[in-house]
Amino acid sequence: MDLVVIQPLKGRHCAECRQGPLTMHLLEFNAPVCLDCADLAHLVFLPRGSAALTRRAREASSLWAVVVHFNRRRRRYERQGLLVEEAALARAESACLADADARARRRERDAVRRAAEDVRFTVALTAEILRLFPGCPPARAEDIAAHASVRGSGRVGRTAAGRSLARAAVTAAVRASVRHLDTDYDTLLMAGVARQEARARVAAVIEGVLASWLGPAER
Structure with a gap:
């Protein structure tokens, strides 16, 4: 189990030596x-x-x-870094300097690979949107797919269901686009209407747009 040190929001004093206010405890x-x-x-x-420096310093520190x-804002503890032995940090820094060029080249290769993967997935998601909603304008389907699949966004296209092109996830991405672009939802939020109430007010409009995009067999 990891040792955990806290950077407090407010100055606190040590329960043993009464030193304070503490920056870490x-x-x-x-x-x-x-810490003393x-x-x-x-x-x-x-x-x-x-990540490389952190991993190496942790491995080198007893x-x-x-x-x-x-x-x-997020109401959770978040990692800020590590406390490690000074000698371990020095060794980790030397190791990182020694292979900095190799790691930079690997990052470049990984970036190219991820970009290609993202393009392939966006194309596949666009095709699935048009299969489920053939009435959706192709340019709109492309925009929905591009927005939903931004890496690191946490949007539906980055979820496991989205990556597998599950029907519910694809439909959720289309529904979200319609909600924001084809209804007064955003205006209602800015006017102070609660999110669930705003969704209820625009639900009929969303369903109407989705129905108009469905294929004849789906209606």
Whole structure:
């Protein structure tokens, strides 16, 4: 189990030595303990950002801890980096410098591969949209597919169901496009209407557009 060190939102004091306010602390029996009292003060902070450096420093360090900070907007703790031994960090930095060019070339190859995969998937998603909704204008189907499949967006095209072109996921992507582009949904939200109420108000319009795009066998 990982050691977890917290960057607190508010200044807290160590339950043992009363030092504070603390920039980092552990929780022991729900009480903050400073790094000195926790025997972690000799570790150095490595911010997140470089996956290779983080992995190598963690592997080289006999003692390390995950540093987290509470995100109030998302209401969850998020990783900020690691505390590692200084010598381990130095070795990791040297290793990363030694193969920096090779890793850069690998990133370039991976980027090209991912771009090609994204193009193939967007084409496949467009085709599936037009199969399910043959009345949908082809350019609109392309726009829906491109929007739904943006890598890292968390949209329906990036879900497991979306990647497998499941009917429900494809329909959800089309429905979302209609909701935002063919109804007053966004205007209602900006006017302060609650999301569920706004969806209820535009539901009939959405169903009408979808019905007009369905093939004769689907109507």
